[in-house]
Amino acid sequence: MSELALFGGPPVKAKPFPAWPVHDERERAALSEVLDSGVWWRTPGTRVSAFESAFAAHHGARHGIAVTNGTHALEVAVAALGIGPGDEVLVPDSTFVATAGAVLSVGALPVLVDVHADSGCIDAELAASAIGPRTVAMIAVHMGGHPADLDALVELAGRAGIVMIEDCAHAHASRWRERPVGTHGALGTFSFQMSKLMTAGEGGIVITDDDDLARRLRSVHDCGRREGEWFYAHFEYGSNFRMTEWQAAVLSAQLERLDEQSRRRHANGVLLDELLGAVEGVTPQPLDARCTRNSHYAHISYLDSAAFAGVGCERLIEALVAEGVPNQAAYPPLHELDLFTSGAYRRRLMPGAAEESHPFLQAEFPGSVRAAREAFWVPQTALLGDAEDMEEIAVAFEKVRRHAGELA
Numbered sequence: 001m002s003e004l005a006l007f008g009g010p011p012v013k014a015k016p017f018p019a020w021p022v023h024d025e026r027e028r029a030a031l032s033e034v035l036d037s038g039v040w041w042r043t044p045g046t047r048v049s050a051f052e053s054a055f056a057a058h059h060g061a062r063h064g065i066a067v068t069n070g071t072h073a074l075e076v077a078v079a080a081l082g083i084g085p086g087d088e089v090l091v092p093d094s095t096f097v098a099t100a101g102a103v104l105s106v107g108a109l110p111v112l113v114d115v116h117a118d119s120g121c122i123d124a125e126l127a128a129s130a131i132g133p134r135t136v137a138m139i140a141v142h143m144g145g146h147p148a149d150l151d152a153l154v155e156l157a158g159r160a161g162i163v164m165i166e167d168c169a170h171a172h173a174s175r176w177r178e179r180p181v182g183t184h185g186a187l188g189t190f191s192f193q194m195s196k197l198m199t200a201g202e203g204g205i206v207i208t209d210d211d212d213l214a215r216r217l218r219s220v221h222d223c224g225r226r227e228g229e230w231f232y233a234h235f236e237y238g239s240n241f242r243m244t245e246w247q248a249a250v251l252s253a254q255l256e257r258l259d260e261q262s263r264r265r266h267a268n269g270v271l272l273d274e275l276l277g278a279v280e281g282v283t284p285q286p287l288d289a290r291c292t293r294n295s296h297y298a299h300i301s302y303l304d305s306a307a308f309a310g311v312g313c314e315r316l317i318e319a320l321v322a323e324g325v326p327n328q329a330a331y332p333p334l335h336e337l338d339l340f341t342s343g344a345y346r347r348r349l350m351p352g353a354a355e356e357s358h359p360f361l362q363a364e365f366p367g368s369v370r371a372a373r374e375a376f377w378v379p380q381t382a383l384l385g386d387a388e389d390m391e392e393i394a395v396a397f398e399k400v401r402r403h404a405g406e407l408a
């Protein structure tokens with residue numbers, strides 16, 4: 001009989017990984033206080049604003065505007081920046097659809113750019129060559145928690161006179177040259193959805209240092225209101241993207257653990273780099289020396305099927321999961337989504353732009369295709385384990401490699 005767990009053998013991983021979400025009496029007490037206070041929404045409440053200040057301060061930013069989720073954080077950001085019909089925004093081809101969807105939400109065109117083979121984040125050189133007369137902004141996604149090349153992107157944005165948005169949905173407390181993500185461009189957006197590095201089930205926030213931009217973000221997220229003005233005065237188009245006091249109560253407790261948890265994941269990530277790097281055919285996403293903390297939404301490594309008896313990545317993932325190593329599915333490249341291949345995205349564009357040809361969709365995207373087809377993502381929850389957990393992950397990879405012939 002095969003030793004592989006996929007065929008009935010004993011799995012490598014017997015001890016479970018830590019449970020997620022992490023919570024304790026702090027969340028329970030905070031929720032109970034909200035319940036008893038009778039103030040459940042932000043407008044008369046205090047908890048959302050306290051959380052906004054604390055989260056922004058944790059990242060070294062002056063302002064935080066809490067919203068309903070990470071998708072809305074991006075939508076509020078592009079609207080507050082005044083991006084609209086006729087504009088183009090550079091977006092990495094490898095990301096969750098919301099990064100491009102936010103651009104479409106204001107009638108602008110997301111121009112897809114391939115990602116760098118090492119970081120899996122938007123490639124700065126390709127971004128430079130994708131800039132045209134209508135480009136007004138670019139969105140850098142810090143994939144899996146590892147920052148994009150912020151030196152090159154900040155320099156490019158300055159040179160081209162475009163805005164840099166950081167989509168930090170994976171990267172709470174990650175650092176580039178010791179400076180937290182979300183503060184390198186005009187603004188940073190975060191998600192607090194259940195799988196993210198801190199969570200209230202759903203939630204999001206935008207952080208910025210720019211006072212004027214903060215006012216516009218606040219207005220867009222609250223029906224076009226202005227602080228200090230009459231409740232029924234609406235000065236611009238906005239919608240209701242407000243976070244509730246419940247979410248803020250939970251997130252304030254979660255924030256207290258963020259630093260310790262992200263340090264732990266960074267350290268476990270470094271250990272996994274070493275352990276998995278020693279397995280033939282496995283290449284971890286390299287840690288750029290300028291990334292001084294990778295909070296690791298996922299530990300990403302690439303599998304070379306040649307070293308695994310030519311077995312495809314999908315099958316290898318099945319075998320690894322059976323050994324007890326969790327895998328989080330990588331994103332399909334955006335240019336392959338029906339949204340783009342069917343032309344449905346055009347319905348969001350103004351007449352003229354909708355009929356134009358968009359040649360970037362015919363480009364080759366080897367980086368995002370590899371990221372989708374050859375990567376294994378160990379989720380952040382597993383990285384909260386101990387050194388023994390990391391060693392067992394590596395043992396599972398080595399076991400699957402040794403027995404890969406049986407999977408063919």
Ligand SMILES: Cc1ncc(COP(=O)(O)O)c(C=O)c1O
Nearest residue numbers: 069070071096098169191192193
């Ligand atoms: C890179 C990225 N951006 C934005 C989002 C959207 O966040 P949310 O799910 O909170 O709407 C996600 C969520 O998975 C994401 O991975």
